[in-house]
Amino acid sequence: MTNQTAWNAALAEEIIAGYKDIQGATLPVLHALQDAFGYIPDEAIALVARGLNISRADVYGILTFYHDFRRSPPGRHVLQLCRAESCQAMGGDALADHVRERLGLDWGETRADGSVTLLPVFCLGLCACSPSALLDGRPLGRLSQERMDALLDEVAP
Amino acid sequence: MSVRLFVSRDAASLAVGADEVAQSLAAALRRRGIGFDLIRTGSRGLFWLEPLVEVETPAGRLGYGPLQPSDAEAVAVSILAGGAPHPSLLGLVDEIPYLKQQTRLVFDRSGKIDPLDLAAYRREGGYRGLAKALALDPAAVIETVTQSGLRGRGGAGFPAGIKWRTAAAAGGGQKYIVCNADEGDSGTFADRMLMEGDPFVLVEGMTIAGYAVGANKGYIYTRSEYPHAVATMNQAIARARAEGLLGPKVFDSTFAFDIEMRVGAGAYVCGEETALLDSIEGKRGQVRAKPPLPAVSGLFGKPTVINNVITLASVPWILANGAEAYRDFGYGRSRGTMPIQLAGNIRYPGLFEAAFGLTLGDLVEKIGGGTASGRPVRAVQVGGPLGAYFPPALFDTPFDYEAFAAKDGLIGHGGVVVFDDRVDMARQARFAMEFCAFESCGKCTPCRIGSTRGVEVMDRILQGENVEANLALIEELCETLRYGSLCALGGFTPYPVMSAIRHFRDDFMTPKRRFVAA
Numbered sequence: 001m002t003n004q005t006a007w008n009a010a011l012a013e014e015i016i017a018g019y020k021d022i023q024g025a026t027l028p029v030l031h032a033l034q035d036a037f038g039y040i041p042d043e044a045i046a047l048v049a050r051g052l053n054i055s056r057a058d059v060y061g062i063l064t065f066y067h068d069f070r071r072s073p074p075g076r077h078v079l080q081l082c083r084a085e086s087c088q089a090m091g092g093d094a095l096a097d098h099v100r101e102r103l104g105l106d107w108g109e110t111r112a113d114g115s116v117t118l119l120p121v122f123c124l125g126l127c128a129c130s131p132s133a134l135l136d137g138r139p140l141g142r143l144s145q146e147r148m149d150a151l152l153d154e155v156a157p
Numbered sequence: 158m159s160v161r162l163f164v165s166r167d168a169a170s171l172a173v174g175a176d177e178v179a180q181s182l183a184a185a186l187r188r189r190g191i192g193f194d195l196i197r198t199g200s201r202g203l204f205w206l207e208p209l210v211e212v213e214t215p216a217g218r219l220g221y222g223p224l225q226p227s228d229a230e231a232v233a234v235s236i237l238a239g240g241a242p243h244p245s246l247l248g249l250v251d252e253i254p255y256l257k258q259q260t261r262l263v264f265d266r267s268g269k270i271d272p273l274d275l276a277a278y279r280r281e282g283g284y285r286g287l288a289k290a291l292a293l294d295p296a297a298v299i300e301t302v303t304q305s306g307l308r309g310r311g312g313a314g315f316p317a318g319i320k321w322r323t324a325a326a327a328g329g330g331q332k333y334i335v336c337n338a339d340e341g342d343s344g345t346f347a348d349r350m351l352m353e354g355d356p357f358v359l360v361e362g363m364t365i366a367g368y369a370v371g372a373n374k375g376y377i378y379t380r381s382e383y384p385h386a387v388a389t390m391n392q393a394i395a396r397a398r399a400e401g402l403l404g405p406k407v408f409d410s411t412f413a414f415d416i417e418m419r420v421g422a423g424a425y426v427c428g429e430e431t432a433l434l435d436s437i438e439g440k441r442g443q444v445r446a447k448p449p450l451p452a453v454s455g456l457f458g459k460p461t462v463i464n465n466v467i468t469l470a471s472v473p474w475i476l477a478n479g480a481e482a483y484r485d486f487g488y489g490r491s492r493g494t495m496p497i498q499l500a501g502n503i504r505y506p507g508l509f510e511a512a513f514g515l516t517l518g519d520l521v522e523k524i525g526g527g528t529a530s531g532r533p534v535r536a537v538q539v540g541g542p543l544g545a546y547f548p549p550a551l552f553d554t555p556f557d558y559e560a561f562a563a564k565d566g567l568i569g570h571g572g573v574v575v576f577d578d579r580v581d582m583a584r585q586a587r588f589a590m591e592f593c594a595f596e597s598c599g600k601c602t603p604c605r606i607g608s609t610r611g612v613e614v615m616d617r618i619l620q621g622e623n624v625e626a627n628l629a630l631i632e633e634l635c636e637t638l639r640y641g642s643l644c645a646l647g648g649f650t651p652y653p654v655m656s657a658i659r660h661f662r663d664d665f666m667t668p669k670r671r672f673v674a675a
Contacts, residue, residue: 023457026439027422031381052439065441065598066422068381080382084343085538088588089501089576090529122425122542122592123341124382125349126169127500127574128204128507137384141172 004038011036012044016051025052026062030069039070075110075117077155080134083120086127095131096120098145102152115156159192160236161213165268167200167353168385169346174225175208181229182210189233199354201268202508203255211250212236220247255505255524260486262474262494263467264347264510267354273392275400278357284402286473290365291410298369299325302472304480306492311337311428311465312540312569312645314491314558317472320462323452325370327460332372334363335437335456335463338379338386339421339428342541344572347496348466350508352379352386355470356393360416362469364407365476367414370462375416378433381423391418425542425596429644430463432598443598444644465570467496488514491557499525501538501574511556518552521575532577536585536661540569542592543649545656546582565656567649582661586631587615589653593638593646604647607638611654618665628658628665 005011015032019025029048033040040063049056063069081096100106103118110117126132129141135151164170164179179195186193203209209222210232219240221232228245235243247253270277278284290298303318324332336359340348352359363375379386394416397403405413419437421427427436431445434456455461471493475483484492491513497520499506504526521527521537528534536546545566547554554564561568576585590611599605611634618627635651642648658665 024419024437024439027419027436031420031422054439058440061441062439065443066424068422082343084592085542085585085588086344086500086572086574088585089574089580121382121423122596123343123345124168125340125346125380126172127344127346127498127572128202129169129173129207130501130506132172134382139168139172139385141169 005036007037007041007043009043009047012047013051016048020051026054026059027066030063030066034069039073042071075114077116077136078119079116079155080119080121080124082122082124082126082130082132084123084127086123087131090130092131095143095145095148099148099152102149103156111156159194160186161194161196163196163198163211163213163218163269165200165207165209166197166385167350168383169204169350170200170207170209171385173207173223177226178208178210178224178229181226182224182232185229185233186236189237191233191237196271198270199267199272200350201250201256202264202350203253203505204507205505206247206253209250212240214240217249217251220250220253221245222247255507255509258524259510260494260512261510262483262486263358263470264351264355264496264508266358267350270355272354272356272389273396275357275396275402278355282477283357283473284361286476287361287365287368287402287408289476290368291408291412295325295369295371298365298476301476301480302369305475305483306480306487306490307468307471307475307483308491308558309465310467310471310495310570312567314568317464317468320452320464321366321370323450324372324460324462327453329371331374331457331459332370333456333459333461334366334370334372334375335434335451335461336363336375336377336466336469337428337430337433337463338377338383338466339433340383340466340570341380341425341428342543342570342572344500344538344574345498345541345570346500347498347508347571348379349383349386351466351470352383353389356390357397358470358473359390359466360393360397360403362472363416364403364414365472366462366464366469368407368412370460372462373413373415375414376419376437376456377416378419378421378427378437380421387418387420394418424598425592426598426644426646429646432644433463434461441598443600444646446643467570486512488512488555488557489559491559495556495568495571497556497571497573499573499575502528502530502577503573503575504529513557514555516552517547517554517556517573518549520556520573521552525573525575528575528577530577532579534575535578535580536576536582536657538574538576538585538653539572540567540652541572542589543567543645543652544569544572545652546585546660547656548660550660565659566652582657582664583615583619586654586657586665587612587619589650589657590615593650596646598646601641601643601647603638603641604643604650607634607647608650610634611638611650624666631658
């Protein structure tokens with residue numbers, strides 16, 4: 001389960017201020033905000049820009065370039081399923097189809113009940129135990145459809 | 158009696174239940190009133206045997222694996238009887254042929270010690286390289302690295318010594334060492350395993366590089382997909398700093414060096430060195446045009462040595478044992494050892510560090526044991542998503558930069574992904590284009606637009622639409638990508654696409670497939 005606090009501009013400014021003296025702080029700041037709040041709301045863009053003395057356009061450009069950064073809140077659980085070649089060779093495509101159908105989600109979507117967000121990931125470095133995934137940051141390998149179903153029963157009953 | 162147990166905490170071991178096995182075994186021993194030390198190590202890289210439990214005996218470590226939590230009682234009984242027969246008992250771990258056949262220079266300690274135990278690291282040979290380096294003139298350190306023949310292990314294979322010399326010669330002032338730990342290729346996990354299993358060797362290698370070129374600051378840029386590696390590296394850096402091995406007086410010398418971790422945000426292209434530098438600078442990870450070379454004008458416009466994890470982690474061994482000893486391993490112009498990663502549909506997946514020169518067939522069939530599914534091997538992708546697909550007909554190709562290039566392939570970062578006969582190579586070619594489109598940084602047109610057009614053309618081929626004409630179009634498009642792209646993402650996407658067409662043309666001609674839209 002991901003545990004983040006609700007968006008709070010004062011806390012965000014405090015976080016941003018902690019990175020003022022770091023060179024090239026944009027990514028560390030965005031990571032810290034996402035770790036704290038689960039996502040980076042549009043309101044944060046101006047705060048980051050002001051705090052790091054860069055333009056809002058720059059912050060927006062960086063925020064939207066990197067696949068990791070989310071601009072809306074994720075579900076209570078985040079499932080990152082590997083779609084890369086090693087996992088494909090071990091039936092990853094069929095597993096992915098099954099998960100998408102079972103959850104009724106396409107890549108990047110969150111269930112309406114807010115239970116789970118499904119994200120594609122291109123390699124977790126767990127290629128020696130494909131197919132693999134991260135569930136709320138927990139590594140999972142040698143995933144069978146049965147094991148995945150058991151996990152999904154817990155996170156999205 | 159007291160028992161010493163070793164269980165890996167490598168992310169891949171955790172992914173298959175190492176924590177649960179360790180807990181069950183600990184509980185089983187406790188119930189019997191047996192005292193024990195449980196040491197969490199990195200992984201040996203014998204992943205089909207994970208979760209693997211090792212037990213210290215006078216003869217060496219006995220291994221049990223792969224285990225499940227439910228095996229704990231029986232394994233405890235076997236351990237207490239001094240290694241009594243058990244179906245998962247593997248004998249002495251060092252005698253397992255897969256491990257015994259390897260030449261472990263870089264991964265010697267991984268799986269043996271607690272990765273954050275600095276005393277164990279030093280006991281096992283750590284910091285001998287840096288001690289030797291600090292006794293030498295910086296130029297002599299660069300000369301040693303040059304003489305060793307070490308080439309960049311990230312994929313490009315550029316001689317490390319020449320890169321270092323260029324940065325050293327770039328005048329005084331601020332310089333940087335950047336470790337490229339943005340290991341995004343599917344089928345590769347050597348960087349991750351090293352950072353989780355023996356982080357101090359990377360700290361030591363970067364410190365030597367800093368001393369050699371006159372840099373006082375290092376960055377390690379790794380992936381957000383590697384949270385365990387990030388945590389281990391951060392702790393290792395803090396410990397090295399606390400012990401005076403990083404900081405204003407490294408080893409009580411006048412040399413100052415420190416390291417900072419930086420974490421990417423899910424962009425494959427940031428593994429390209431100039432995109433990586435932009436990302437550390439806090440920008441979009443877009444590729445820079447070269448020249449200038451990073452060694453002349455790199456991070457924040459300063460001279461920067463940027464090397465892969467394995468390149469830097471090879472340096473302490475080279476300094477400790479000498480350039481000659483390292484150069485004695487290898488094949489042709491590829492000197493030393495390469496941690497080859499066997500993955501995908503393979504019976505014995507894992508890390509196999511060996512001198513260059515083994516054939517692809519030996520790696521896949523003899524060492525890897527063929528497919529996990531037991532079906533025939535059909536295709537092997539070497540070098541990640543930008544690497545070529547090799548058919549078994551090319552299995553005599555030796556693992557060497559030049560030999561793979563001669564067969565229109567590349568060894569890249571050493572990833573080997575095996576597919577059985579159920580693979581549809583036309584779909585793999587489509588995936589290569591899709592991946593390029595998804596990950597393109599957008600700076601150059603061939604990659605940004607060509608990849609999307611490539612997916613569209615592949616979709617037409619998959620639907621059996623004007624196949625010959627569309628194949629000709631794909632080949633032309635690949636030509637444009639190959640020669641017109643700014644970096645290897647667009648430039649090398651043609652490798653998997655063209656190799657699939659060249660070696661597996663039937664898959665493109667017969668519409669046997671179920672077309673699956675992404």
